Amino acid sequence: MDDLVRWLGEQYDEDERAARAATPGPWVQAEGTGPLGHRVGTADESDWVAWTGEIAEGRSEADATFIAAHDPARVLREIDAKRRLLAPHKPGLNPGMDSDDNDPSTWLPVCSTCQTTIAHPGDWPCESVRLLVLPYADRAGYREAWRP
Numbered sequence: 356m357d358d359l360v361r362w363l364g365e366q367y368d369e370d371e372r373a374a375r376a377a378t379p380g381p382w383v384q385a386e387g388t389g390p391l392g393h394r395v396g397t398a399d400e401s402d403w404v405a406w407t408g409e410i411a412e413g414r415s416e417a418d419a420t421f422i423a424a425h426d427p428a429r430v431l432r433e434i435d436a437k438r439r440l441l442a443p444h445k446p447g448l449n450p451g452m453d454s455d456d457n458d459p460s461t462w463l464p465v466c467s468t469c470q471t472t473i474a475h476p477g478d479w480p481c482e483s484v485r486l487l488v489l490p491y492a493d494r495a496g497y498r499e500a501w502r503p
Contacts, residue, residue, distance in 0.1 A: 357446050359480050359488060359501055364441075366491045367434050374434070380426030384419045395422045437487055444484045449474040 382395050447467035451474040454461040463474035466481035480488070485503040492502065 359484065359498075360441070360446065362496050363484075363488050363491070364438075365496075366494060367438060370430060371434050374427040374430040377427040380428045382423045382426035384416075384423040395419050441484065441487055443468045444481055446479050449478075451475060 384395055445467045447465055447470070448459055448462040449465045449470055450456050450461075451463040454463065454474070463476060464479035465474045466479055466484065469481040469483065470478055480501060482503060485501055488497070488501050489503060491497055
């Protein structure tokens with residue numbers, strides 16, 4: 356039942372490792388000349404960490420803007436926010452309509468934060484957790500059953 360929480364935590368850990376390994380920001384965008392096209396680098400311009408070539412008119416500027424907006428510091432803040440949002444949503448077990456209140460083996464999985472009524476099949480993962488896991492739908496291990 357906690358496979359989803361463990362898997363999602365692993366995705367956050369992977370994103371955090373990548374952000375910490377990247378050149379610290381803040382990153383900025385600057386239009387280059389020649390073969391560099393639009394550049395992305397540190398705010399003091401001492402280190403140009405990425406650049407986009409002239410793929411199509413307007414395209415490289417949009418790419419540079421996107422890259423600069425997603426510097427490592429922002430990614431780390433997003434990961435922290437996602438972990439905080441996930442923290443209260445833990446899987447638990449509650450009696451369902453057909454459960455024996457004295458036999459937890461008949462209870463259904465629920466979100467211990469969101470579940471306020473009799474448990475129903477599908478109450479875990481809750482909508483909040485399903486939305487937090489959705490950005491990782493393209494990664495190995497994602498299960499379609501988690502989709503909102």
